[in-house]
Amino acid sequence: MRSTASTLASASPRPGEPHAATTETADPARTARGRRIRSERLRIVMWGLPLVVFAVAAIAGPMIVEYDAVQVRTGDRLEAPGAKLRDGSRAWLGTDQVGQDLLAQVLQGARVSLLVGAATVALAGIIGLITGVVAGYFGGWLDTVLMRLADIQLAFPSILLAILIAAVLGPSVANVILTLALTRWVIFGRVARAATLATTEREFVTAARAIGASTPRLLVRHIVPSTLPPLIVIATVEVGLVIIAEASLSFLGLGSPPEQPSWGRVVANGRDYLATAWWISTMPGVALSLVVIGVGVFGDRLRDFLDPRS
């Protein structure tokens, strides 16, 4: 019985379902479509390449270009990009007011941004997925309470709520992740709820229920998978917003702790040296903007790919 239920479900058309192409290759009439989907998928991967570069730089960069928080080299302070330092090495992005290499700081900052971006979106996504599916599927007072809570939260400008919570918790990377997840889950919750409401009415769900699938099985095997494509699109958009939010909090001194260079903190640090050393504030911001633009472009392509109507 159970296997019939899942066959029924997977046979129903679900746009953007990753397995769609592989199961259809057997039918000669559809191989052209399969090939087109594959080439589109390849193109999506290409648009994601800049983000892969960012992730590799964030993970491997700090291993190659070492950063030591307590090391102060006053002889090399405020050197311009490309300058030769006293120990013979080059500071490709210049140095700051205590002689720290900016490239090393930018790579450290990439790590913070990647970690906060990925962890926050994962956490907010899971909270939103659970609340959205539960609220949408069970309805009733639970739905009312959860969605009114979401409304109240949306009444705050989100960075404001983040500033409040971050100020209360104190500066640390873990606190930033918690703070931003608490302020961003609402959008995931709303989207998951809407997708759940739409899916619950679909025939394959009714069919699965009719042949006796249990509620947990319905939720996990049939409802949750259909909420994922819209959630993935939201997630890519949110990664960019979260990275900016983290940088903004760190810029205000409420994000990463002082000993951990992040893009926002280094930009803030360079504000006092704009007249003499423009590169301190400029370089991390260039990296930040490029990453967020990269995320935005990828998100747009992914949405077009997963949502054939647009």
Added chain:
Amino acid sequence: MGNYVLTRAGYSVFVLWGALTIIFIAIRIVPGDPASLMVGTSGTEEDVAALNRRLGLDDPLPTQYVQYLGDAVRLDFGESLWLNRPVGEEVAGRIAATSRLAAVAVVLALLVSFPLGMIAALKRRTPVDGAISIVSLIGQSVPSFWLGIMLILVFARQLRLLPSAGSQTWQHLVLPAITLALPLVGVLTRLVRSGMLDVLYEDYIRTARAKGLRPNVVLSRHALRNMLIPVITVVGLQIGNLLGGAVIVETVFGWPGIGRLLVDAIAKRDYPLVQAAILLITATFIAINLIVDLSYGYLDPRIRVR
């Protein structure tokens, strides 16, 4: 219509109550107690106890909550610990400065994004459309605190055209307003473009063209009016981001608004001031969304009838 107004207004009051409660909880879950943080390491235990009494923090939580709601209704925000004067007085002047900045930014964003979005829609799938979409993506992606600093670097430090901080003259308004407007330009341009594309192929547009109306009239009387509702909704929702952005932009440009007051108050651990600033910004946002909701009835007669 009267019913619609009442329901919406009642809902706004409910949301405001929820926001008040969240602020209350957030400030009181501070690990350790706020009084000792405010007094700092130099203070004695007597100082902490005195401050707790002064802030009413030694009362039981339900008592504090009732007191807090009562004060909020009477717009009595207590006294600032850092400035030693009533919070209400300080906040009033600051919100005026923020409103000035935000209003200029919204007008600027509308003036730029409407023409850009309409051009992009009319020249769909041409290089012009592509260029505009790149500009709007960049507008949405570049973080405002960095953009502000780059504008200061170029226009204040290098070219010496505009002042970098302060609020005395209209020149002081230029750079912060541009910084605050840019993300909104990005969002609105996209929205105006897709809104135009939605209405451009409607029957009534074809009719208007067929009966010989000039293209400008078709655009302004028929196309533009019908895409206003989604655009106004998003402008209303984006005001939240704008007010949040103002916190950052005011900090960068030393603009004496409520956002900078909030950041300073957080640095000084002045909780009455933090509470009042956040509450006021949130209340402003809720009020603007209420006005937006009510304006639908004016823009779309069908809603008035319902």
